[in-house]
Amino acid sequence: MHEVGLMQTALTMALNHAQAAGASRIHDLTLRVGMASGVVPEALAFAFDIVSAGTAAEGAELRLETIPTRCYCPHCQQEFQPADWVYECPNCQDISTDIRQGQDLELASLEVS
Amino acid sequence: MCGTCRCQTDTSISTSEIAAHQLLQLHQNLLTKNDRLAEHNRTLFRHLLAINILSSPGAGKTTLVQRLLRERDLMAGADPLHSHPIPLQAGVIVGDLASDRDAQRLRQTGVPVVQINSGELCHLEADTVAQAAQQLDLANLHLLIIENVGNLVCPAAFDLGEDLRLVLMSVTEGEDKPLKYPTLFKTAHAVIISKIDLADMVGFKRDEALRHLHLIAPQALIFELSATTGEGLASFYAYLGQAIFQCRDKTP
Numbered sequence: 001m002h003e004v005g006l007m008q009t010a011l012t013m014a015l016n017h018a019q020a021a022g023a024s025r026i027h028d029l030t031l032r033v034g035m036a037s038g039v040v041p042e043a044l045a046f047a048f049d050i051v052s053a054g055t056a057a058e059g060a061e062l063r064l065e066t067i068p069t070r071c072y073c074p075h076c077q078q079e080f081q082p083a084d085w086v087y088e089c090p091n092c093q094d095i096s097t098d099i100r101q102g103q104d105l106e107l108a109s110l111e112v113s
Numbered sequence: 114m115c116g117t118c119r120c121q122t123d124t125s126i127s128t129s130e131i132a133a134h135q136l137l138q139l140h141q142n143l144l145t146k147n148d149r150l151a152e153h154n155r156t157l158f159r160h161l162l163a164i165n166i167l168s169s170p171g172a173g174k175t176t177l178v179q180r181l182l183r184e185r186d187l188m189a190g191a192d193p194l195h196s197h198p199i200p201l202q203a204g205v206i207v208g209d210l211a212s213d214r215d216a217q218r219l220r221q222t223g224v225p226v227v228q229i230n231s232g233e234l235c236h237l238e239a240d241t242v243a244q245a246a247q248q249l250d251l252a253n254l255h256l257l258i259i260e261n262v263g264n265l266v267c268p269a270a271f272d273l274g275e276d277l278r279l280v281l282m283s284v285t286e287g288e289d290k291p292l293k294y295p296t297l298f299k300t301a302h303a304v305i306i307s308k309i310d311l312a313d314m315v316g317f318k319r320d321e322a323l324r325h326l327h328l329i330a331p332q333a334l335i336f337e338l339s340a341t342t343g344e345g346l347a348s349f350y351a352y353l354g355q356a357i358f359q360c361r362d363k364t365p
Contacts, residue, residue: 002267009143017137027134031143038270038296085295086328097332105144110137 003040007047010107011057018056023112026057030109036069036102069102147271150239154274157246162353162360163257165273167297168281169290170263173307175215177281177340178205178258181350182222185256188350188357201357204249207260208237215260225249236267239274255357265290269297277356280333283308284317291322291329298330305349310339 010031018026029048033041041064048062072079073089073096080090087096142148154163166174181188185201205226207215216228227245229237242259251257259275261268280301282290285308291298298304304326312319319337326335334352338345 002270006143009146013139013141013143017139021135021137023135036296036299085292085299088328095328095331104142107139107141107143109139111134112137113134 003043004047004051006039006105007044008051011048011051011055013107014110015056017110018112021112024056026060026110026112028061028063028109028111029057029107030063030065032065032067032104032106032108034067034069034102034104036099037105039105041066065108067102067104070100071096072098072100074098144270147239150243151272151274154239154243154246157243157251158257158274158276160360161251161254161257162277162357163259163273163275164277164279164353165259165261165268165275166279166281167261167265167268168263168283168307169265169286172263172281172283172286173340174260174263174281175207175218177305177307177338178260179218179222180340180343180346181258181353182219182224184346184350185222185224188354201256202254203256203258204251204254205258205260206237206242206245206249208241208262210235210262231262235262235264236271237261237273238271242273255360256353265294265297269294269300276360277302279303279305281305281307282322284312285315288318288322288325291325295329298326298333301330301333303334303336303352304330306335306337308339308341309337309344310342 010029014026014029031044033039033044044064045062052058052060068081070079070081071087073092073094075094076089076091078091079100082088088094089096166178168174182203185203188201203224205219205224206229207219207226208229208231209215210231210233213228213230216226219226227248229241229245231237231241237259246257259273278301280298282304284306306322323335326333336345336349336352338349
């Protein structure tokens with residue numbers, strides 16, 4: 001995955017929002033990373049240090065919330081959290097293709113001043 | 114010392130400075146940019162069948178596309194229940210870091226081919242595909258084949274606006290690709306096991322490969338074929354032929 005490019009996108013969004021709110025510094029950024037998104041949180045953290053240098057977000061705290069994958073089994077009519085990349089229903093062992101949570105990648109919130 | 118709880122906080126920070134901190138709740142999707150561009154491509158491609166072909170380097174994408182294009186009129190007639198205009202008008206966009214050897218090979222089939230040299234970029238994105246598509250007479254095409262950069266990792270996340278995403282894995286790569294690259298395989302509409310003429314020679318464990326595909330990518334149709342001997346191509350052509358026909362009824 002392209003964590004540097006994604007982090008750059010997040011930072012641009014964050015700087016725009018901070019400016020719109022009349023703020024000059026970003027103190028805190030929170031990203032939500034879905035476990036099925038294919039993005040590696042550690043690589044995002046590494047990328048943040050690089051791309052934030054010299055910007056209003058330099059030195060800000062980066063919080064990465066990992067969102068677990070949740071699937072839905074149409075036979076058992078219930079959601080479950082798979083243990084790994086095999087989305088096997090713990091009840092009937094069918095493999096689910098219905099992912100209800102875990103694919104998102106979002107800039108959740110900012111703390112600015 | 115702080116007058117409230119007697120901690121050693123530096124009380125020279127004024128409460129007005131602390132109060133000036135704002136918390137902005139955003140919940141903004143970071144993948145929106147490519148997704149939006151991909152939807153734009155979907156609109157451009159609404160009257161044709163757009164296929165995104167992915168695999169590791171050397172799995173046989175170009176050889177399969179070359180054969181498919183040479184036999185494209187077979188595809189048009191492959192499904193006897195449906196008829197569609199013959200000759201089949203096809204166009205190709207092919208991505209590689211460097212060189213236009215793939216484009217040269219594919220142009221020998223008489224089909225227009227646009228080569229994208231992505232430089233250091235290891236995957237195709239919706240905007241580069243949109244730019245390349247401008248060099249094709251899209252309005253008169255029935256089929257657009259996008260041959261992605263050989264890479265099972267990065268292209269996974271980039272929707273190009275395709276109708277079908279085909280992932281190739283060759284028998285020479287063994288049985289474990291789906292387990293190792295779940296993100297990509299989970300986005301496949303169909304998986305093509307290629308080079309089946311070499312299966313015995315390399316000791317390919319077919320049952321294991323099919324089991325791994327079932328565990329990781331149960332949503333994918335599976336085709337097993339050889340682009341060199343022609344084995345297995347008939348059912349693949351029928352699948353594509355039907356998909357091309359259905360595209361004529363796609364709502365914009």
